[in-house]
Amino acid sequence: MTTATLRAGRTRPFGRVSGLRHVITPVILCGVLFALYAWISAQNLDSIESRSLTREFLLAKAVEHVQLTFLATALVVVVAIPLGVVASRARNRLIAPVILTVANLGQAIPCIGLLVLCTFLLGVGFQTALVGLVAYAVLPVLRNTMVGVQQVDPALIEAARGMGMTRGQVLRRVELKLAVPAILAGLRTALVLTVGVATLGAFVAAGGFGELIINGLKLNRMPVTIVGAVLTACIAFFIDWLSGLAEDLLKPRGI
Amino acid sequence: MFDRDTGGARIELRALTKHYPGQPAPAVDHVDLDIPAGELVVFVGPSGCGKTTTMKMINRLVEPTSGEIRIGGEDVLSLHPDELRRHIGYAIQQVGLFPHQTIGQNIGLVPKLLGWSAARTAERVEELLTLVNLEPSAFHDRYPSQLSGGQQQRVGVARALAADPPVMLMDEPFGATDPITREHLQNEFVKLQKQLRKTIIFVTHDFEEAIKLGDRIAVLRERSHIAQYDTPANILAHPADDYVAGFIGQDATLKRLALLRVGDVECTQQRGSADMPQITSDASLREALDVMLAHGTDRCGSPSGVLTYGALCEAVGTEPASASEPTPASAARKEPVGAGPATALKEAVRR
Numbered sequence: 001m002t003t004a005t006l007r008a009g010r011t012r013p014f015g016r017v018s019g020l021r022h023v024i025t026p027v028i029l030c031g032v033l034f035a036l037y038a039w040i041s042a043q044n045l046d047s048i049e050s051r052s053l054t055r056e057f058l059l060a061k062a063v064e065h066v067q068l069t070f071l072a073t074a075l076v077v078v079v080a081i082p083l084g085v086v087a088s089r090a091r092n093r094l095i096a097p098v099i100l101t102v103a104n105l106g107q108a109i110p111c112i113g114l115l116v117l118c119t120f121l122l123g124v125g126f127q128t129a130l131v132g133l134v135a136y137a138v139l140p141v142l143r144n145t146m147v148g149v150q151q152v153d154p155a156l157i158e159a160a161r162g163m164g165m166t167r168g169q170v171l172r173r174v175e176l177k178l179a180v181p182a183i184l185a186g187l188r189t190a191l192v193l194t195v196g197v198a199t200l201g202a203f204v205a206a207g208g209f210g211e212l213i214i215n216g217l218k219l220n221r222m223p224v225t226i227v228g229a230v231l232t233a234c235i236a237f238f239i240d241w242l243s244g245l246a247e248d249l250l251k252p253r254g255i
Numbered sequence: 256m257f258d259r260d261t262g263g264a265r266i267e268l269r270a271l272t273k274h275y276p277g278q279p280a281p282a283v284d285h286v287d288l289d290i291p292a293g294e295l296v297v298f299v300g301p302s303g304c305g306k307t308t309t310m311k312m313i314n315r316l317v318e319p320t321s322g323e324i325r326i327g328g329e330d331v332l333s334l335h336p337d338e339l340r341r342h343i344g345y346a347i348q349q350v351g352l353f354p355h356q357t358i359g360q361n362i363g364l365v366p367k368l369l370g371w372s373a374a375r376t377a378e379r380v381e382e383l384l385t386l387v388n389l390e391p392s393a394f395h396d397r398y399p400s401q402l403s404g405g406q407q408q409r410v411g412v413a414r415a416l417a418a419d420p421p422v423m424l425m426d427e428p429f430g431a432t433d434p435i436t437r438e439h440l441q442n443e444f445v446k447l448q449k450q451l452r453k454t455i456i457f458v459t460h461d462f463e464e465a466i467k468l469g470d471r472i473a474v475l476r477e478r479s480h481i482a483q484y485d486t487p488a489n490i491l492a493h494p495a496d497d498y499v500a501g502f503i504g505q506d507a508t509l510k511r512l513a514l515l516r517v518g519d520v521e522c523t524q525q526r527g528s529a530d531m532p533q534i535t536s537d538a539s540l541r542e543a544l545d546v547m548l549a550h551g552t553d554r555c556g557s558p559s560g561v562l563t564y565g566a567l568c569e570a571v572g573t574e575p576a577s578a579s580e581p582t583p584a585s586a587a588r589k590e591p592v593g594a595g596p597a598t599a600l601k602e603a604v605r606r
Contacts, residue, residue, distance in 0.1 A: 153349070153351070155347065155349035155350075155351040156351050156353060156354075158316070158347060158351060159345070159347060159349075159350075159351025159352075159353075160351070160353075161316060161340070162314060162316055162340060162345035162347070162424075163340060163341065163345055163364060163365050163368070163414070164337050164338065164339070164340035164341030164342075164365065164368055165337070165364075165368065166337050169368075173353075174353060177355050178354070178355060252355035253355065253398065254354050254355045254356065254357070254398030254399065254400060255354045255355050255398075255400070
């Protein structure tokens with residue numbers, strides 16, 4: 001999260017331009033989904049393919065995928081924002097590098113490896129995938145929380161303290177409020193990352209569109225793989241679009 | 256707490272010292288100072304002399320190493336710092352308005368912290384906006400980024416005044432504005448303080464500002480040692496030493512003229528002739544001198560009579576004709592020997 005993006009977010013006017021920006025993504029997504037549907041309908045599907053591409057099966061996989069993504073992100077919020085605040089405090093400058101190193105490790109270790117390691121500890125299933133995803137997505141939120149809190153103008157904190165706000169009040173009413181745009185940007189990154197990485201959940205039997213992709217590859221059924229991949233990408237774009245809306249709505253007014 | 260009387264409280268500093276760990280010398284060294292209730296005292300000194308540190312010890316943003324601070328007789332160091340700060344107004348150069356809050360919310364912050372009712376806070380915010388010449392209906396719901404620098408400074412002052420504290424600390428509150436806006440804000444502030452009579456500690460490095468605003472000025476040297484603590488007129492007339500004289504600059508006499516009004520001076524009771532330049536009675540003597548120099552005369556007309564060059568010299572305690580006798584002020588200025596006050600003044604104006 002750079003100051004340039006923060007500034008861009010600040011000066012972005014409400015109105016026609018941003019209205020258009022908010023419409024383009026869903027329109028394109030609808031187009032892509034329609035094209036996919038038309039293409040699949042035109043194919044001669046064999047029995048394996050037609051069993052994988054039923055409405056019920058796709059819907060179940062979509063629900064699993066989205067569940068995995070949102071649960072992982074919710075856990076990331078609970079873990080990463082407090083950790084980011086802790087790491088941003090000047091008196092914690094000895095612990096901050098430790099926190100950051102651990103968060104970096106979570107992202108540096110290949111996710112598939114992490115998932116395999118987790119299987120040894122937790123067995124296969126949903127919760128294993130969840131742990132892997134959380135470890136993977138903590139970093140952007142933690143980093144952005146830290147930067148967001150640290151970039152608050154020291155004069156504001158001095159003024160707040162000088163007026164008799166306690167440290168807790170300064171954190172809640174000033175620092176975290178002003179860090180909201182940065183934190184939301186981090187969350188947006190984490191969500192989109194998680195949608196992609198959640199496909200690996202299929203390796204530990206956590207379901208999701210990863211199952212389609214892997215099955216398609218294993219059985220050499222191209223349409224199945226393509227449907228899984230395109231639907232995953234569509235979810236990623238859709239969630240990115242939703243987060244963009246949320247950023248505009250939740251960003252404190254005046255900044 | 257000490258703010259039962261909102262009209263100002265006496266501040267006493269006793270042997271106040273701040274020694275940052277790891278530094279060879281204390282930043283503030285045994286400062287003793289009495290600030291009478293309802294007066295505006297300006298701390299003036301070069302950058303890094305410890306004036307801001309001294310001020311911040313009063314609301315304990317900086318914890319003193321040793322010494323004593325009393326406000327209205329109450330020992331400040333025995334109070335809870337956060338609670339103490341809610342009862343001391345605080346305005347800083349960067350203003351520090353919260354960008355995510357409206358002007359109304361910014362001003363109402365301390366009353367809210369003190370647990371005032373919403374109605375009382377709203378009423379107070381309205382009153383303060385009017386006091387600092389901002390139309391409440393137009394500004395109440397705006398955000399700080401929508402205001403000009405000068406307007407933000409006014410809101411900063413209003414916010415510091417919000418809970419009607421008896422004591423205010425101001426750290427170069429007009430420092431970041433352009434000269435015209437600053438002059439305007441200073442004039443307004445002088446008027447405001449006449450009305451409010453708060454005890455104010457005002458930190459600046461601008462001696463002109465100190466003369467203009469201060470009831471008293473404390474000229475500080477390094478480690479916050481007080482070089483001189485007196486009224487602006489006395490400091491200008493009798494600087495304690497070369498350090499203070501150096502801080503005043505070369506035009507002490509002109510600065511003293513600027514402190515006096517035409518109305519304060521005895522004018523000769525004759526009617527001025529029509530072609531004589533005219534000046535109002537609330538203009539400063541410096542402006543009167545400017546008019547005289549501009550018209551090449553030694554007298555000008557005012558509503559109360561004719562103001563002469565001689566009367567100007569008398570007002571600052573010099574003899575118009577004594578060409579060779581240097582006054583204390585001119586001695587401090589190290590003028591060429593033999594230059595009379597008239598030449599000195601003209602020269603000063605040319606500078």
